[in-house]
Amino acid sequence: MAFEFKLPDIGEGIHEGEVVKWLVKEGDVVKEDQPMIEVMTDKATVEIPSPKAGTILKLMYKEGEIAKVGAVLVTIGTAGEAAPAKVAIIPAAQPAMAQAGTATITPTHTVNATVPTAAPGARVLATPATRKLARELAIDISLVAGTGPGGRVTDEDVRKFASSGAPAKAPTVPASMPVSPITAPKPAAAPMPSLLKTDDREERLPLRGIRKKMAERMHQSKSTTAHFTYVEEIDMTELVQLREQMKPLAEKKNIKLTYLPFIVKAVVAALKEFPMLNASLDDAKSEIVLKKYYNIGIAATTEDGLIVPVVKGADRKSLVEIAGEIERLAKTARDGKLSINEITGSTFTITSLGVLGGLFATPVINYPEVAILGVHEIKKRPVVQDNKIVVRDIMLLSLSFDHRIVDGFMGASFCKKIQSHLENPKLLFLELV
Numbered sequence: 001m002a003f004e005f006k007l008p009d010i011g012e013g014i015h016e017g018e019v020v021k022w023l024v025k026e027g028d029v030v031k032e033d034q035p036m037i038e039v040m041t042d043k044a045t046v047e048i049p050s051p052k053a054g055t056i057l058k059l060m061y062k063e064g065e066i067a068k069v070g071a072v073l074v075t076i077g078t079a080g081e082a083a084p085a086k087v088a089i090i091p092a093a094q095p096a097m098a099q100a101g102t103a104t105i106t107p108t109h110t111v112n113a114t115v116p117t118a119a120p121g122a123r124v125l126a127t128p129a130t131r132k133l134a135r136e137l138a139i140d141i142s143l144v145a146g147t148g149p150g151g152r153v154t155d156e157d158v159r160k161f162a163s164s165g166a167p168a169k170a171p172t173v174p175a176s177m178p179v180s181p182i183t184a185p186k187p188a189a190a191p192m193p194s195l196l197k198t199d200d201r202e203e204r205l206p207l208r209g210i211r212k213k214m215a216e217r218m219h220q221s222k223s224t225t226a227h228f229t230y231v232e233e234i235d236m237t238e239l240v241q242l243r244e245q246m247k248p249l250a251e252k253k254n255i256k257l258t259y260l261p262f263i264v265k266a267v268v269a270a271l272k273e274f275p276m277l278n279a280s281l282d283d284a285k286s287e288i289v290l291k292k293y294y295n296i297g298i299a300a301t302t303e304d305g306l307i308v309p310v311v312k313g314a315d316r317k318s319l320v321e322i323a324g325e326i327e328r329l330a331k332t333a334r335d336g337k338l339s340i341n342e343i344t345g346s347t348f349t350i351t352s353l354g355v356l357g358g359l360f361a362t363p364v365i366n367y368p369e370v371a372i373l374g375v376h377e378i379k380k381r382p383v384v385q386d387n388k389i390v391v392r393d394i395m396l397l398s399l400s401f402d403h404r405i406v407d408g409f410m411g412a413s414f415c416k417k418i419q420s421h422l423e424n425p426k427l428l429f430l431e432l433v
Contacts, residue, residue: 002057002077007039007067010046010340016068017041018209019061020336028056030076037073038336040209044307044343045336052076062148064127066208125152132203137162211305221367224283226403229362232415236378236393239425250320260298261322263350263375265428266421268294268315271348274414278347280368281405288405297346297366298326300333301353308366309333310346350375360396370405373418374398 007017017039024036036050054076061067125148126134126141133155134141144161146153207215221227239262250257271278271294279290294315297308309329311322332338349366350373357376365372374397381394397418401411421428 002075002081003052003054004072005051005074005076007069007071007073008048009069010039010041010048014041014069016066017046019063019065019067019073020045021063022059023047024050024056024059024074026056026059030054030056039067040304040336044210044338044340045304046339047337048073050076054078055081057081062127062154064129065152126154127152130155130158134158135200209304210302210307214305214307217367218364221365224367225365225370227362227365227400228403228408228411229398229400230408230411230415231360231396231398232419234395234397234419235383235423236395239422240378240393242425246319250323253320253324255320255324256327257320257323258326259378260326260350260352260375261319262422262425263352263373263418264296264298264311264314264322264326265319266418266425267296267348267350267373269421269428270414270417272315273417274410276405276410277371277401277414279370279405280347281370281402282368291347293347295345295347297349297369298329299349299351299366300330302333302336304336307333307338307343308346308349309338309342310344312345349373352376360398363398363400365400365402370402371411371414372400374400 010017018041020038020040022037024030024034030036030050030053032051032053033049035047037048039046039048055078057075057077059074060072067073125146130153131141134144134153137158139158139162141153141158144153144157147157148154236259239259243257243259243262247257275290275292276288278294279288281287282289293313296311296314298311299306299308309332311317311325311329314322317325329338329342332342346366346369348369348371351363352375355377357374360376361374363372363374376396376398378393378395380391382389383392383394384390385392397415399411399415406414
């Protein structure tokens with residue numbers, strides 16, 4: 001008997017996921033725990049394995065479609081077994097079919113609809129990509145017969161409609177006007193072109209997945225916390241030299257040694273001295289939660305948007321181990337393969353744009369944390385030292401704090417502690433030399 005695999009609960013607060021990529025196709029024989037599908041949630045892209053061995057009978061969603069937690073993703077059975085028929089109910093938000101006098105059809109996954117999904121101009125089921133294709137082909141998507149699940153119009157449906165020579169556009173029939181099977185209404189005057197299609201100079205993209213979550217978190221942070229920013233100048237000359245000395249050690253372990261691991265170590269040392277910075281505020285209970293573990297988030301930019309992989313237990317890792325973990329997490333983030341565990345649980349966040357770091361900025365706190373460190377570009381600058389002008393490697397640090405928890409004196413003192421460790425790195429990293 002066919003087994004229906006449903007989208008599991010893959011993380012706290014996750015209610016739906018976008019089908020990014022199917023790693024199997026109908027008819028494939030799969031093994032238990034074989035990678036089967038990539039699903040993007042609002043936190044990460046998750047690879048879900050097959051729960052059992054068998055043959056893929058039916059893929060219930062196409063790539064790009066959104067599935068709710070608990071919805072059937074795929075049916076798995078034995079070779080030759082038929083997938084159980086599923087009745088897709090047309091949403092209540094699509095009443096235009098009945099109102100326009102067209103008989104409402106409840107399609108199944110094994111029956112292709114052969115009638116338009118709605119009255120011309122009415123809202124139909126289709127992904128943004130399919131709608132864009134219809135606009136490019138000057139096709140009124142409401143005239144296209146949908147063969148996808150629930151009557152959804154697919155890219156193939158649009159292309160077939162265009163190649164059939166059917167009219168690209170048709171007069172809009174008001175939803176309140178019944179269509180007579182005997183006497184067709186007189187064609188209405190053609191509306192203005194601006195009402196027929198969207199402006200080709202604009203493109204609308206769905207806000208979902210990582211970008212949607214980032215937007216929600218940034219809005220929550222700015223509307224909840226009381227941001228203030230503190231900027232300090234750091235003389236990185238000694239650290240630049242130390243890094244050059246340690247690079248061969250890291251290269252022997254196939255690890256690229258950047259400045260970030262040093263900064264992580266300096267931050268952890270400062271957090272231990274100022275525990276209020278390694279905390280969060282429980283607004284519901286009006287409690288400050290002090291964290292006695294040090295999980296450092298490293299903000300990274302990906303094609304899907306900003307994401308924060310987390311170096312867990314940074315206080316227990318060596319400099320080289322931190323470097324290796326940052327490198328691994330960065331690659332996994334670029335590949336879109338980060339797990340929920342790898343992007344949650346941070347206690348403090350560092351954001352760096354490397355050579356694009358600019359002079360300084362006002363980074364947004366990674367809520368519910370109480371502070372964030374912005375790292376900027378290291379530049380050679382003339383400075384006064386012992387009443388002489390010398391050239392030094394200078395970098396600015398920008399720290400944003402939640403003024404509800406961290407006052408100006410504490411924030412400045414915390415920054416000064418980081419500064420002392422970065423300007424005298426040998427004192428901090430003796431165990432690694």
